[in-house]
Amino acid sequence: MSYDGWxxxxxxLVGLVCGLIGALLILRRMAMMADAISHSVLLGIVIAxxxxxxxxxxxxxxxxxxxxLLTAVLVQWLHARGVQQEASIGIVFTTLFAIGVVLIAxxxxxxxxxxxxxxxGEITFIPWETTRVPGLGEIxxxxxxxxxxxxxxxxxxxxxxxxxxxxxxxxxxxxALGIPVAFMHYLFMTMISVTAVAAFDxxxxxxxxxxxxxxxxxxxxxxxxxxxxxxxxxxxxxLAAFAGYAAAWVLDTSISGSMxxxxxxxxxxxxxxxxxxGLAARRLRAHAAAGRLKS
Amino acid sequence: MEPVLQVRGLHAAYRRTKVLDHVTFDVMPGTxxxxxxxxxxxxxxxxxxxxxxxxxxxxxxxxxGTAYRNAKLKVGYVPQRGSVDWDFPTDALDVVLMGLxxxxxxxxxxxxxxxxxxxxxxxxxxxxxxxxxxxxxxxGGQQQRVFLARALVQDADLYLxxxxxxxxxxxxxxxxxxxxxxxxxxxxxxxxxxxDLQTVEDYFDHVLMLNRxxxxxxxxxxxxxxxxxxxxxxGWLRRKERVTG
Amino acid sequence: MMGLSHNALWVLASxxxxxxxxxxxxxxxxxxxxxxxxxxxxxxxxxxxVIGFAILGxxxxxxxxxxxxxxxLLGAxxxxxxxxxxxxKEDTAMGIILSVFFGLGIMLxxxxxxxxxxxxxxxxxxxxxxxxxxxxQDMRTMTAVAAVVLLVVLISFKEWKLYLFDPAFARxxxxxxxxxxxxxxxxxxxxxxxxxxxxxxILMAALLIIPAVSARYWTNAxxxxxxxxxxxxxxxxxxGTYVSTLGDGWPTxxxxxxxxxxxxxxxxxxxxxxxxxxKAMQRRAQMRRLKPQAVRRDPLAEGEALP
Numbered sequence: 001m002s003y004d005g006w007x008x009x010x011x012x013l014v015g016l017v018c019g020l021i022g023a024l025l026i027l028r029r030m031a032m033m034a035d036a037i038s039h040s041v042l043l044g045i046v047i048a049x050x051x052x053x054x055x056x057x058x059x060x061x062x063x064x065x066x067x068x069l070l071t072a073v074l075v076q077w078l079h080a081r082g083v084q085q086e087a088s089i090g091i092v093f094t095t096l097f098a099i100g101v102v103l104i105a106x107x108x109x110x111x112x113x114x115x116x117x118x119x120x121g122e123i124t125f126i127p128w129e130t131t132r133v134p135g136l137g138e139i140x141x142x143x144x145x146x147x148x149x150x151x152x153x154x155x156x157x158x159x160x161x162x163x164x165x166x167x168x169x170x171x172x173x174x175x176a177l178g179i180p181v182a183f184m185h186y187l188f189m190t191m192i193s194v195t196a197v198a199a200f201d202x203x204x205x206x207x208x209x210x211x212x213x214x215x216x217x218x219x220x221x222x223x224x225x226x227x228x229x230x231x232x233x234x235x236x237x238x239l240a241a242f243a244g245y246a247a248a249w250v251l252d253t254s255i256s257g258s259m260x261x262x263x264x265x266x267x268x269x270x271x272x273x274x275x276x277x278g279l280a281a282r283r284l285r286a287h288a289a290a291g292r293l294k295s
Numbered sequence: 296m297e298p299v300l301q302v303r304g305l306h307a308a309y310r311r312t313k314v315l316d317h318v319t320f321d322v323m324p325g326t327x328x329x330x331x332x333x334x335x336x337x338x339x340x341x342x343x344x345x346x347x348x349x350x351x352x353x354x355x356x357x358x359x360g361t362a363y364r365n366a367k368l369k370v371g372y373v374p375q376r377g378s379v380d381w382d383f384p385t386d387a388l389d390v391v392l393m394g395l396x397x398x399x400x401x402x403x404x405x406x407x408x409x410x411x412x413x414x415x416x417x418x419x420x421x422x423x424x425x426x427x428x429x430x431x432x433x434x435g436g437q438q439q440r441v442f443l444a445r446a447l448v449q450d451a452d453l454y455l456x457x458x459x460x461x462x463x464x465x466x467x468x469x470x471x472x473x474x475x476x477x478x479x480x481x482x483x484x485x486x487x488x489x490x491d492l493q494t495v496e497d498y499f500d501h502v503l504m505l506n507r508x509x510x511x512x513x514x515x516x517x518x519x520x521x522x523x524x525x526x527x528x529x530g531w532l533r534r535k536e537r538v539t540g
Numbered sequence: 541m542m543g544l545s546h547n548a549l550w551v552l553a554s555x556x557x558x559x560x561x562x563x564x565x566x567x568x569x570x571x572x573x574x575x576x577x578x579x580x581x582x583x584x585x586x587x588x589x590v591i592g593f594a595i596l597g598x599x600x601x602x603x604x605x606x607x608x609x610x611x612x613l614l615g616a617x618x619x620x621x622x623x624x625x626x627x628x629k630e631d632t633a634m635g636i637i638l639s640v641f642f643g644l645g646i647m648l649x650x651x652x653x654x655x656x657x658x659x660x661x662x663x664x665x666x667x668x669x670x671x672x673x674x675x676x677q678d679m680r681t682m683t684a685v686a687a688v689v690l691l692v693v694l695i696s697f698k699e700w701k702l703y704l705f706d707p708a709f710a711r712x713x714x715x716x717x718x719x720x721x722x723x724x725x726x727x728x729x730x731x732x733x734x735x736x737x738x739x740x741x742i743l744m745a746a747l748l749i750i751p752a753v754s755a756r757y758w759t760n761a762x763x764x765x766x767x768x769x770x771x772x773x774x775x776x777x778x779x780g781t782y783v784s785t786l787g788d789g790w791p792t793x794x795x796x797x798x799x800x801x802x803x804x805x806x807x808x809x810x811x812x813x814x815x816x817x818x819k820a821m822q823r824r825a826q827m828r829r830l831k832p833q834a835v836r837r838d839p840l841a842e843g844e845a846l847p
Contacts, residue, residue, distance in 0.1 A: 026628075027383060031635035032576050039742070082814060086575040087753050091804060094746030098797035101668065105790050159402060166393045169383045173445075176346055176372040177397035178364075207646075210639030217632050224384045224429040247647075254650040260643025267636060277626045382627040431627070 006140055011245055011259065013146040014199045014211060015237025021153055021195050022216035023226075023233040024188070028168045031213050032086065033075070036093035037189065038196045038208045040071040043100035045197060050107060060197055061145070068193020071096065072186060142198075149198040153191050157230070160184070165226060203256040210260035211237055218263075218270040221277040240266050297360060299324050299453050299484045300345075305354035307337070307344045314340045316508045318354070322486065322501075324452075327479045329489040329498065329515075332505035333528050338488045339375070341505065342455050346372055358453065368397060371451030373442050375458050381431050387441045388426040391416050394445040416448040417441070421470055436467030443471060453484045461490055472498050495519060548785060551671055552778050554679040557686035558735055559747065559777025559796075563769035564693050565731040566752035567762075568724055571704040576631075577619070579745035580638040582732050584615025586645025586741050589666050594652055601678050601737075608733040615641050616725060642741070669740035669793030671781050682734050689727060693766070701762050738781070740793040747773060750800040757811025772807075776800035 001009070025034050044067025048059040071092055078088035130138040157164060166174045167184045175181045192212070199208045215236035219229045243266075244259030251258070275281050300322040307315040314337035322328060330338050343349035345356050347363055358366035371394075391413040392405050399405055405413075417423050420440040430438065439459055446454055454475075460468050475485050475498075486503075489495065495502055495515060502519050504510040504527040511523040569578050588611025592604035615637045622633040649663055665673055674682070693700065702710040703720040711717055728748075735744050751772035755765045780796030809816050 026632045027380075029380075029629055029631055031629075031631040035576075035579070035635055035638065081808075083753055083756075084570070084573060084575065086573065087570060087749050090575050090579065090745055090749035091753060091801070094743055094750070094797050095801040095804075098743060098746070098794035098801070101791065101794040102798065105794070106787060162393075162396055162399070162405070163401075165385070165389075166396055169385065169390075170374070170379050170393065172343075172348055172374045172378055173372065173393065174396075175348055176367065176370070177394075178367050179396065207639065207643055209635060210643055213632055213635040214640060217628050217636055220384070220628060221626060224386075224431075226384045229384050251647070251651060252654065253647045257643045257646030257650065260639055261647055264636065264640030264643070267640070271622070271626070279625055282625070382629075 006143065007255075008242065008245060010140065010143055010146065011203075011241035011255075012238045013143065013150060014203055015215065015239070015241035015259075016234045017146065017150045017153055017195055017237075018199060018208065018211035019215045019219070019234035019237030020150075020157060020230055021191055022212040022214075022237070023219060023230045024157070024164055024168060025192065025212055026216045026220060027226075028188070030188075030192075032089050033072070033189070034192055034196075034212050035209050036075065036089045037068045037071050037192050038212070039093045039097040040067045040100075041193055041196045041200065043067050043096045043103070044070075044193070045200070046100045046103045050103065060200075061149075061194055064193045064197030064200075065190050067096065068189050068196070069186065071193075072189040145198045149194055153195060156187070156191060203259060207256040207260040210263045211240070214260075214263035214267050215240055218267045221270045221274040224276065236263075236266055296323060298322055299359055300486075301355075301357040301360075302345065303355045305341070305344060305356065306352040307340055307349060308352060309337075309340055309349075314507060315344060318505070318509055320503060320509055320512045322453075322484060324484050325479060325482050326484055326501045327475055327499050328486045328501040328503055329495050330486060330503045330505055331489050331492065331495060331527070332510075337507055338505055339457055342372070342457055342486075342488060346370070346455070368449075369452045371446040371449040371454045373446045373454070373456040373459060376435065376438055376442060376461070381433075381438060383430065386427050386429055387417060387422060387433065387437075387444075388413055390430060390441050391445045391448055394448040397449070412448055413444075416444040419447060420444045420474065434464070436463040439463050439467060440470060443474060447474070451483070454478065454486070456485070456487045458488050458490055460487075460494075492524070547676075550676065550679050551674060551785075552781055554674070554683045554686075555671055555738060555777035555781040555792075555796075556774045557683045557690075558731075558738055559751075559773035559775065560770040561686040561689040561773075562731050562735055562747040562777075563751040563755075563771070563773025564690065564766055565727055566748035566750075566773065567755070567766050567769045568700065568704065569728060569748055570752040570756075572724070575749045576634060576745065577616070578728060578732060578748045580619065580634040581612045581615055581729060582736060582741045582744035583638040583645075584641040585609070585612040585733060585736060586642055586666065587611050587648055588614075589736070590645055590648040590652055590663055593663060594648065594655075601681055605681075605733050608736065609729050611641065612729045612732060613725070616729075645741075665740075665791075666736050667740050667742065668791035669736070669738045669743065669796070671738040671784070671792040674737060678737065682737070685730060685734050689731060690770075692723075692727070697763070697766075705762070738777070738792055739796055740791065743793040743797050746797040746800060747776070750797070750804050751776060754800075754804040754807040754811075757807040757814050759813060772800065772803045776803060 025031060041064040044063035044065070045060050046063075047067075048063025052059045074092045075085075075088045078091065079085050083091070130140050163174075163179055163184060166177075167179060167181050171181045195212070196208045199211060203211060216229075216233040218236050219232035222232055223229050240262040241259055244262035245255055247253075247262060248255040248258035270278065272279050273281075298321040302321075303319050305315050305318040306313070318337075318341065330341065332338050340349055344351050345363065356363060358370055363370070388410070392409060394416075395405065395409050395412065399409065414423060414426060417426055420443055422437065422440050422444060425433065425437060425441075430441065433441065443456075443459065446456070459471055463471070475487070478485055479500075487499070489499070496519060499515055501513065502515045503512045504518070504523055506527050510527045511518045566578075569575055585608040588607035588609065589604045590607075591611070592607025593599060595607075596603055619630070619633045619637050622628050622636070623630050652663060664670075699710075699715055699720065702715060703717070703724075707717055710720075731748070732744055735747060739747050751769045752765070754772050755768035758768055759765050776796050776799040780799040781792050783799070784790045784792040784795040807815065812818060
């Protein structure tokens, strides 16, 4: 595959997997938690690097999963102690992220894991770091990681579809029916962490948030069915990835920034023109209703 | 006859205030009981604590002679309507189907039989026509009926409802009470956290009067008196015991 | 202080002012339950900063700050607009604004950095903060603005207290809710905008959240909380900045946050009001009191009748 092809494939995979899990994310009202986890995974990755002195995918994923779980646990712990939910999130992720940055600045120096990279990702490097996969030949490591994560996340969502649905909609009833709500919560946090770090190499820590939240929010405005929302969300993620890459190529600017902005543009369009929940449609319906009253 | 529900010395706190203090009562099968008391008296907390949804500081609860976790399929819980996000992308039939998830089990999808059961339950609540309607488009009363259908489909023996009549229209209120009376006639047991003192005598054969502890419990005609009402609702604001002291 | 240059002292002084003002503003955000809104606003400020530089072609702090403020306010408006017009929830709206605006900011930043003369922008310092790189003029601006904020809060202390805790009553006695809302937002945006130079957009929220929450572990009184929060914020600002000067090219933001987190941890454990230590003592005392009234603890056997 060509250089550009790999980049587009990587970006599409990011959009797809983030979109999928993002749909559940916003329905569970965990957007800010995702914000927190995306920042905290930096610490997980840094520690994984410092311990193993390698930047291999497996270690990073482990470090990220651990950091994500730690974040969820700490936030829960603080909140149980009476700190407001939002404040708990704010304290935990900023502190963990700050520690991560300090570690990079002091211990890691200018190694491959420099701060800007950690933040912004550098998708242009992806095609160069390859690994050998039996049957497929040389493929970029990031692509392999993303494929695996996509399979795992997609599989978990499909397998436990109704459990995700009920724990997102009515956790009290779910608990009363015997479904392990707390377990699913922490499982979900782990899935987010793993997704975040898989996308990390491509779009960086902060932009993952855009990919997780915005396509899902856009999809939310187009449909009233969960299954459709999941698929649409993934599709929008892919669209944003393509659009962002195109824009970055034309404007000669940061690819990850462009992709994040592209998700915003998609959302804006949905916000305005979606026939079901868009602004224009609502105005028209209000007009029609008012018209009927008058006549 | 064995009681379907036995509560002994139940203690619970909310934040730093004790809301349940030495709560003790038995519920006999085939009764329709109202749980009443002032706001903050622990009514919702009582249900949640019994169902292990809220931490218990002490005491014992037995459902059908055993612990709740062994009796889950026999107990139907209808939480408050406000506890749920009604913008969730799903329709009425789907919500009712959720009541069967406990029975469908892991890795399996709801089948045709399940869908039929769900549709029947909706029909019993007069909501069959709304099966495919997005829940955000339903009125408060309609949402409450869907919730009740979801409880019905569980085919439980004991139903616990948290303020099912709050904020619903008159027709819905009638429909719900009709359904609860039908359940009682079928030998089921129903307990309802109720907010309206005016209708207690019309709707319920038993009443549990709660103000952190049980003030009175028994047949409505016997114990629902001026005296017990005054004792339940008076003086609440003056007493607020702190757990930590 | 030993061995610190004149310049370094200036930096520390202005960080003290900033931290103090941020501690105050953070208390307001905390009581309005908008702790994470400040995170969204801080991220949203980035495009404005870059545009402020790009329009002029050279670095002018007042213009960049104005751009930041405009951008942040646009973000705030966007969040409320999204929330008002459809079913997207508030946390999702904040997340969208936060990441999309930041993404735009990075796009613009990259383009500017590639422009000739772009390297002089100092814009990169807005990501993680670079207090040590501030010039005298910038410090003067920062200090002055922080002082104004302090003054405003002190003068209208009673009004703030009323507005935060009993808005209905406040309206009743003629205190305009809209005025206070606008004042609050302005205050927040101003602090964020001057703060992002020192702490960066990503961590600015920390300086607004952490000192305020730390103060909660020592007191219940609003006035005391404000004072403590200001103290903690100022302390963290100074301590963090000082440590960051010990290394070459170290960003100030993360160190300030860690300092604040350290204060938080100390408050969490030793705070006199809700601290863990005090709570443990209380629980011991309570256990001793409750023992004689212990309810029957052993679980009933299957089917065993209750007395």
